Amino acid sequence: MSDMTWKNRDKFDTRLYENLKNDCQKCFGLCCVALYFSTSEGFPTDKEAGKPCINLHHNFSCTIHNSLIEKGLKGCVAYDCFGAGQKAAQVTYNGKDWQEAPDSARQMFEVFSIMRQLHEMLWYLTEAVLIKVNSAMQEDIACLIREIEGLTYLNADALIVLEIDSYREKANDLLKKVSKLVRIKFPRDQKNTINCKKTIAGRLNLIGEDLRKINLMGEDLAGALLIAADLRESDLRGTNLIGADLRDADIRGANLTESLFITQAQVNTAKGDPNTRLPAWIDYPKAWYK
Numbered sequence: 001m002s003d004m005t006w007k008n009r010d011k012f013d014t015r016l017y018e019n020l021k022n023d024c025q026k027c028f029g030l031c032c033v034a035l036y037f038s039t040s041e042g043f044p045t046d047k048e049a050g051k052p053c054i055n056l057h058h059n060f061s062c063t064i065h066n067s068l069i070e071k072g073l074k075g076c077v078a079y080d081c082f083g084a085g086q087k088a089a090q091v092t093y094n095g096k097d098w099q100e101a102p103d104s105a106r107q108m109f110e111v112f113s114i115m116r117q118l119h120e121m122l123w124y125l126t127e128a129v130l131i132k133v134n135s136a137m138q139e140d141i142a143c144l145i146r147e148i149e150g151l152t153y154l155n156a157d158a159l160i161v162l163e164i165d166s167y168r169e170k171a172n173d174l175l176k177k178v179s180k181l182v183r184i185k186f187p188r189d190q191k192n193t194i195n196c197k198k199t200i201a202g203r204l205n206l207i208g209e210d211l212r213k214i215n216l217m218g219e220d221l222a223g224a225l226l227i228a229a230d231l232r233e234s235d236l237r238g239t240n241l242i243g244a245d246l247r248d249a250d251i252r253g254a255n256l257t258e259s260l261f262i263t264q265a266q267v268n269t270a271k272g273d274p275n276t277r278l279p280a281w282i283d284y285p286k287a288w289y290k
Contacts, residue, residue: 032055042078114159223242241256
């Protein structure tokens with residue numbers, strides 16, 4: 001079981017995630033330029049990869065950042081680079097932005113994409129190493145963290161040719177093992193038929209479902225479509241939520257203190273309130289207090 005429970009949230013060392021959270025002031029608006037996005041995904045406009053967003057200021061700030069929710073730009077609200085933006089900007093390129101070095105822009109955007117994948121792995125592995133499973137597995141996770149963290153300091157040319165899939169396979173394998181070991185410790189409802197639900201593109205389809213009366217503790221909801229699902233007051237401890245789509249999911253009063261592999265981006269797109277209980281490393285969205 002994880003030691004990171006609600007009662008000791010204030011004792012959690014936030015420095016463990018310090019470099020894995022967005023710091024847009026140290027970035028060059030990389031996510032607003034490098035990525036392709038469309039209005040159908042909750043972004044301001046249809047935009048080609050490599051083209052600046054229409055709302056990107058010349059100083060790399062977002063001109064409508066404070067009104068993203070009001071404008072319904074859920075794609076912007078949900079996006080999380082896991083701190084990859086500032087790492088690429090300040091470490092890989094030593095603070096020299098794509099406007100100063102337009103010849104390096106294309107490479108910089110590709111490096112940002114690779115860096116984000118590395119930082120995403122570090123986010124999940126950091127949580128995994130904190131969970132008390134067994135010493136051998138914790139050492140394996142810690143070793144992989146050190147290895148991947150070292151990769152984030154490679155120069156641009158080395159990052160471009162990095163065989164990242166091999167590292168993702170290693171990370172996924174360890175995360176699955178941790179998930180299985182943790183979930184079996186939670187009481188399960190043998191009559192639970194949630195995994196018999198239909199799937200969409202291989203993902204469990206729970207869109208709009210009322211899940212309040214279903215015991216979800218210890219369930220594997222990895223990649224599940226929980227869009228607009230009703231999870232009010234649900235106990236989601238031990239529930240694997242890696243990659244789950246929580247857009248507009250109602251998690252008011254829900255207990256996610258020991259949910260597995262949840263990210264800030266997932267929480268930002270859900271509907272919660274001050275009574276929602278979150279893991280120590282997740283911040284409460286300001287919108288929840290309105």
